[in-house]
Amino acid sequence: MFHLPDSKKDCPYCGKTLPNKNVRICPFCNKKLSLSQKPAPPSLFLHNSTIKENKSSNQKSKIPSGNFTPSKNFAPPIKLTSSKKKSSSEVSSARISFLKSLRIQKNPDIVASSIASTSVKKLTPAIVKNFQVKTSQIDSSIARVKISTKVTRLQVEQEKIQLGNADEYIKYIGIISKNREEIFSLNDTFTYLLDLAINLEYIATSILSGNLDRMLLKSPTSDEQEICYFAEENELILIIYGKIPEKKAQWLLQQINISVKDYFRNKPLDEFNKIAKYEISQKFQKKIKYLLETMIELNDVFTPKPLKMLSQEMRVDYFGLSYQSIGIISKLITTTLEFEDLPPRSEEDSKDFEDRMELQEAIITAKVEAIAANTLANTLMMPDWISVRLGFQQYRFIIFSRINDYYISLLAEGNLECRHEIFSILQPLLKSITEQPFIGVLTSYTEAIPKISRSLNNYNSRFSNL
Structure with a gap:
């Protein structure tokens, strides 16, 4: 206050x-x-x-008499003489000495040690170093350190889309309905593959059943090979064409399949108008570009090794020989294949059974030659084999092999790697009749049919579980 x-x-x-x-x-x-x-x-x-008392008042003085002893906390003033005044430095040093003694009196243990340490230790000024930027990088030879690199954005409009490895590329990705309505096409140069896929799906599955899986193409003049992968979803056929390992193709087809379900939501294609279909096509354009870039970033995750087949055997159901798309020999080896378009057979009538076999052979020959001719005309490459999926690691194949100017065609089921052993059995039997061009005389070819049929039946008898 x-x-x-x-x-x-x-x-x-x-x-x-x-x-x-x-x-x-x-x-x-x-x-x-x-x-x-x-x-x-x-x-x-x-x-x-001694302070004297006042004579008039005769009262005692307020200032005590006798010897005066100051207390410990009492700070005596610095007395200056009139003759010579002390300098300011002397006054300050005396004041500092008094404060030190006062601190020691209050805290004798702590203060004494701190004063002793500061008196002995000389404080040196801190040296400020210049700021330096380090330009050294992580050694890439260290195995546990992985340096990520920036992925170059793809140009999906180019003819070949490189997939990270020098020998891997994609030429085409497309989607078409079974009613031949184009949904998406990555490159207009290979749009003919959409129609080819529809033809293959109809012809191959009609004689082999199952779902169209893949087709390996081989150049007639070189060793160049390219492969088509197929998948079906909601009455749509997905196509990937190029030189791509099996694991990468399966992953890409699976991701495209997920997008198909997301965009169409299991609705029939007829419920979408042209504007909606165009918007879906634009979505696929961006989505596929993103998937390809992601697949390149995950290049080290995919193994180049193909899946190992569980089955180690193959059964041959049909043999055919043709010359320039003309069927010369057509022989059913087994009765396993079933055709939906044929009338039911009679078990008692042997003539009906033979007629039915001849009709089946004629249908197979016509469809196989149509596949070969259609593929060669569109891609300028001959199919090496075409597969349909029956189940998990269960496939049927249409296999082609060239011998001189002729082509062998087989319908088989099992492990595809067994085809090389089958061709080694057939080549000695066909050598004499394939050395000369076909001139329309069937005598020598007809004589070779029993030997071919017997050899293939003997090969099939080795495998009882197919």
């Missing part, structure tokens, strides 16, 4: 407190006082002095 300043003062002569600051004569020592005169400060130290 605020208060008024003290209105009393002390006598500069006797030190007594005056009753009023305006008093001109001290009532204790009868000395005359001046109003403008400042009172002298009282002495702080009285050594062996």
